[in-house]
Amino acid sequence: MILDYSMPEMDGQAVAERMKRLKAAVPIVMLSAYVNLPRETSALVDRCLTKGEPTPVLLELIANLLRERNGKRL
């Protein structure tokens, strides 16, 4: 799950909390234009990434996350 932080009505923090409650196993990547996200947000989600990073960085991050998850499953 890739989430933005700054959103109308409900911010990324609130969304991530609900999603973790529903399905904790789904990894969440917080992709925000803010560099310094609140601590509780970074603690809650699996990864944080600043917007504007080259696309391969995001792709590799996702790949790593999946690999990790598969490894755990094995």
Place this chain on the structure above:
Amino acid sequence: MGVSSGMETRSFKRTLRRAILAPLGIAAIVILALLAQIRFLDARTRWVEHTDQVISLAERIYRIRIDQETSFRAYLLTGDTQFLDMFHQRREQAYVFEQQLQQLVADNEEQKTRNQAAVSANRDWVVWADNVLAHGRTGKDIGNIRVQLQGKELMDRYRLARGEFITREQQLREERLAASRGAFRHTTWGVVFLGTLLAGLFAVLEKKQLVSLSGAFNASLDAAETSATDAKRQHDWLSTVLKSIGDAVIATDSSGLVVFMNPVAERLTGWTSGEAQGKVLAQIFHIMSEETHEIVEDPVQKVRRMNSVVGLANHTVLISKTGQEIAIDDSAAPIRAADSTIAGIVLVFRDVTQQRRLEAALRSNERLALAGRLSASIAHEINNPLDTVVNLLFLLEQRTKNMPELGESIARVQREVYRVTQISKNMLSLHRASRNPSDVKVSDLLDGVVALIEETIAKGRRKIQVEHGFAGTIRGFPAELRQVFTNVIKNAVEATAEGGEIRITSRPAVEAKRSGVRVDVEDNGAGISPETRARLFTPFVTTKEERGTGLGLWVSRSIVEKHRGTITLKNRLGRRGTTVSIFLPLDPPCLNYADDAAFAERAPVSHAQGRPGELPRDKTEADSSGSGDQDTDPSDDSFAA
């Protein structure tokens, strides 16, 4: 106190008056008594003299009468008329003397009678003698014994009468002499007695008076002493208060000449109280406007004009005797005499240099904070559209893999866009307060700072050598540590002349039983004098005059101390220049927040900032070709938890 002192003085005067007047009165009475006594004595003496006079006169008369008789008898015997000359000649004289004597004894009836008896007896004899003479002239015998016996009888009667008179007078003389002697004796005793009495009275009275006088005198002396002591104590106290005041105080007389300065005023103006005494205030208290350096109105004139307490214009600087400028804040007030005329002016001022600097620093901090917030929001606004651009470019790149020319252009756009991303990120992180400590690789940190400094300040004209003797990481706040090394290395560069050398070495070290890293920054510049060195870590102390804020080393030390490290500064042994030595422990206690520890390990934000490949970011930023490398840099490790 004043009233009692007045009373003392009055009582003292009264006693003094009594002490002088009483003896004077007694002395006057005694003198009067003595005078009376002396007058009495004098009268007695005069009586004696009078008696002497009477006796002497009576004896003269008697001798004359005897002479007359003798010469008359000689005539009777010889018949020679020559002998009658004496008898006739002395007759008149004897008569006059007898008249005088009668007057002298007029006051004494007894003697008067005796004198008259004597005179009458003599007259009888004279009558007889005249008869005899008359007979003689008629030729009768007058030389016979019968005649002579007649004359003798008459003369004897005279002798007896006069003798009685003289004897009585001599008796009187004896009596009067005795009386006079008695009077003299009385007077003598009187003098002795009165003198003794006077002395005794004096002694008694004076003793009493002197006791009360000395009491009154002592009391008035004590009162005077007490009031003098009180006045002095009060004066001392006031003077101590003025001297102890933390603000500078200068007082002038009505014409604006300095009469008093306290130690703070001496320190600020650079003039000693002695030097300033009697000088015109403007010479001692030389003030001007901080911004324009225009002369500010003389406070003496201003107080006179306003006739009340006046404050100085804002931002006034005092130029001390040594030419130092001190920002001051002051007020001037008239010193009013009892009749409310201006007797002088008192100036109170204080050094506000530090305060002004702090205000300035605060303002600049506020600006920084504002700049931080601004850049954060700007970066956010830039990052959002950039992300779209980056992703679209990626898609474009995927689709143009078989079009090499286009692919090349897209790769270039990607590099430039990446650069923009980095700039925006840096801009943000520069102003971001570090909240969480992370592992900092010292060599990367040093390389990054050196690269930035070489590019900006050193500009290749100074040689900076870095020797990494420590390859590990320490726990800390990277942004703050970067500031420490930036400050220290910048100082070293600025301390050296063109072509100077700076050597930076890191090595493992142990300090206070804690292992860590020591980084030495050596330069071959001018070095620092011991006096300056002692003050270097104080805020606002700078050797760079206009260019420095004087905050660098102070801030650096507080950061190092926050990391439980030490920073020392010493001159290089045997060589020119300075060495700044910084020790940082590997894992400083109390630096981590308990809940931060777990977070920091997996904090992607911090990692994104501190990725090894990215750390010399300043260098990357300056080096436009660096951006391309980032694309191929495997970033997996940095994201692996």
